[in-house]
Amino acid sequence: MSAESIREFVRGITTGEVTDAQLGAYTMAVCFSGMSMEEQVALTLAMRDSGQVMRWPELDGPVLDKHSTGGVGDVVSLILGPLLAALGAFVPMISGRGLGHTGGTLDKLESIPGFDTQPDLQRFRGMVRQAGVAIIGQTDELAPADRRVYAIRDETSTVPAIPLIVSSILSKKLAEGLDGLVLDVKTGNGAFMREPERARALATELATVSAGAGLPCSALITDMNQPLAWSAGNALEVREVMDFLVGKRHPRLEAVTRTLAAAALRQGGLAGNDGEALEAIDFALDSGAVAECFARMVAVQGGPADLLERPDRYLGEAPLCKPLLAEQAGVVQAIDTLTVGLAVMYLGGGRQRNTDKIDPRVGLTGLCSLGDPVEPGMPLAQIHAATEEGWQQAAATLKAAIEVGPGALELPPIIYEQIDRNRKSS
Numbered sequence: 001m002s003a004e005s006i007r008e009f010v011r012g013i014t015t016g017e018v019t020d021a022q023l024g025a026y027t028m029a030v031c032f033s034g035m036s037m038e039e040q041v042a043l044t045l046a047m048r049d050s051g052q053v054m055r056w057p058e059l060d061g062p063v064l065d066k067h068s069t070g071g072v073g074d075v076v077s078l079i080l081g082p083l084l085a086a087l088g089a090f091v092p093m094i095s096g097r098g099l100g101h102t103g104g105t106l107d108k109l110e111s112i113p114g115f116d117t118q119p120d121l122q123r124f125r126g127m128v129r130q131a132g133v134a135i136i137g138q139t140d141e142l143a144p145a146d147r148r149v150y151a152i153r154d155e156t157s158t159v160p161a162i163p164l165i166v167s168s169i170l171s172k173k174l175a176e177g178l179d180g181l182v183l184d185v186k187t188g189n190g191a192f193m194r195e196p197e198r199a200r201a202l203a204t205e206l207a208t209v210s211a212g213a214g215l216p217c218s219a220l221i222t223d224m225n226q227p228l229a230w231s232a233g234n235a236l237e238v239r240e241v242m243d244f245l246v247g248k249r250h251p252r253l254e255a256v257t258r259t260l261a262a263a264a265l266r267q268g269g270l271a272g273n274d275g276e277a278l279e280a281i282d283f284a285l286d287s288g289a290v291a292e293c294f295a296r297m298v299a300v301q302g303g304p305a306d307l308l309e310r311p312d313r314y315l316g317e318a319p320l321c322k323p324l325l326a327e328q329a330g331v332v333q334a335i336d337t338l339t340v341g342l343a344v345m346y347l348g349g350g351r352q353r354n355t356d357k358i359d360p361r362v363g364l365t366g367l368c369s370l371g372d373p374v375e376p377g378m379p380l381a382q383i384h385a386a387t388e389e390g391w392q393q394a395a396a397t398l399k400a401a402i403e404v405g406p407g408a409l410e411l412p413p414i415i416y417e418q419i420d421r422n423r424k425s426s
Helices: 003-017 022-032 037-048 076-086 105-109 121-131 143-156 162-175 195-212 234-245 250-265 274-287 289-298 337-349 387-401
Strands: 064-068 090-095 135-136 182-187 217-223 319-326 330-335 364-365 381-387 402-405 414-422
Touching: 003 143, 003 250, 022 143, 022 162, 037 143, 037 162, 037 195, 037 250, 064 076, 064 090, 064 162, 064 250, 076 090, 076 105, 076 135, 076 234, 076 250, 076 274, 076 289, 090 105, 105 135, 105 234, 121 135, 121 289, 135 289, 143 162, 143 195, 143 414, 182 195, 182 250, 195 217, 195 414, 217 250, 234 289, 234 364, 250 274, 274 289, 319 387, 337 364, 337 381, 337 387, 381 387, 387 402
Parallel strands: 064 182, 090 135, 182 217
Antiparallel strands: 217 414, 319 381, 330 402, 364 381
């Protein structure tokens, strides 16, 4: 298809001239036949231009953002946004909600009382100017064609088609008016792209199409064969973020966050190389500047100004908290990360359907990691539940997800690969 025919088709999607049947046929054709790189760039730009495209001439720093394909314990966005803002960037981040075993950034933030994730675009602009970072949900004004395409993809079982994934993700990011983008593409048993080859194919397409559309992009392929943090569950993950900001940092979470941040700083011209970037990142974290930016973001978006000082006042605790204890000695040999996420969902901390309500208090803390030595009676995790029945179901699910056995274990890498693409003319 020519770029002009793609633009006309997307215009018809937006106006309703293209019927659901025609759109379903199109998504299935893409799923079966694929798209050329030129077609993917044209589709992404047309979907971007189906709504408003933000511009930021008043800002005195680069406009940067990040996207993750999702996982368990993935709180990178809540740290990375304030981190980049503390170092001179502006971050207008549009995020999503969780469905199934993966947690959603918006659900985590909405566990903070008063936090507004759905401002209009004018308020959103003001939040970004004031705090340096704001994290909100998708609006009707930005890339509206994507909403309709995604609904049809769901009905036609074409969600896994890489060209459609690429255009969906990038059309919204391009509509934010960015100067640089970093991507975290997960692979492993808790990832949407379980096989490394599929993850690499998606990361390569995303980075290449982004650059082809005029936006420089770095894509990391990272491991999701175990949760990324010690916690899984909305308010519990917010608490872990606050712990991270004052120095209690999960090593895998820290490694992914620092690497993504360094790539973003280089894209935005705020660091000349990784060494400079990492030095600036560590100073910002250790000095408390990132914590201040996080607190400012929370306050600007309607949350309590003293959340960092008084988390117990604002983040509710589940009525029941008991550990799941190991039954044998050995080493944690495997973690079924998808099943860990399902345990949180069964507790009420996630959604099976879009209409499901979330209990932000429930989830897991103190999660063990691959390679951890274990003795009988040691906690593998703390389960925070609303009821005894919920605790029992989560305990049975989590027990099946964690394998303990004899012998040493070769740990998977935290980051498999980084793919960089510079700006090209669009």
